[in-house]
Amino acid sequence: NAGVMQNPRHLVRRRGQEARLRCSPMKGHSHVYWYRQLPEEGLKFMVYLQKENIIDESGMPKERFSAEFPKEGPSILRIQQVVRGDSAAYFCASSPQGASTDTQYFGPGTRLTVL
């Protein structure tokens, strides 16, 4: 049973470019969460999605960031016009039912470096 998959594992972008991060949840999971981790810090919640729906985006920056989880295919976190402050590790997690007691299983992360 494959775990949560993320790609790419490492992504380098120049300021002003776009970054697209992909997340495929565990088999049978339809709830996806995105978190961001800055160096030497804990993970910060960004957005929670179900298939075709954004459930909670309270942690998303108001501009340049968007997320989707289409009916088919992976969830995508998109960062437009990246800036140096966007450099971080972005982790995706999935859970089976979205219940408060569900365990969230994390992927290996995408390390974004903005030059």
Place this chain on the structure above:
Amino acid sequence: GQSLEQPSEVTAVEGAIVQINCTYQTSGFYGLSWYQQHDGGAPTFLSYNALDGLEETGRFSSFLSRSDSYGYLLLQELQMKDSASYFCAVTGGGGNKLTFGTGTQLKVEL
């Protein structure tokens, strides 16, 4: 809002027992989770407490006191491979998102 506090660093010797504490302030509370992270890799789930008391899973145990807004992770028979960062996280006060503490870096020495 929600905030969690953990010690930033703990050092212990191989074979010892170590306790990592976590205090939290939340506007709502469903449960307290613990995750392990090696060198910035994928956070790995260790345990979850929704009710007061001790949960034991092998060498790891986790405790929760909801009245004190406090929990801890207990690691027994420490091994070198236990050197990692440990995060407590709460769910509550706004859905299923996890709010993480800043993490405790555990160093296990010979």
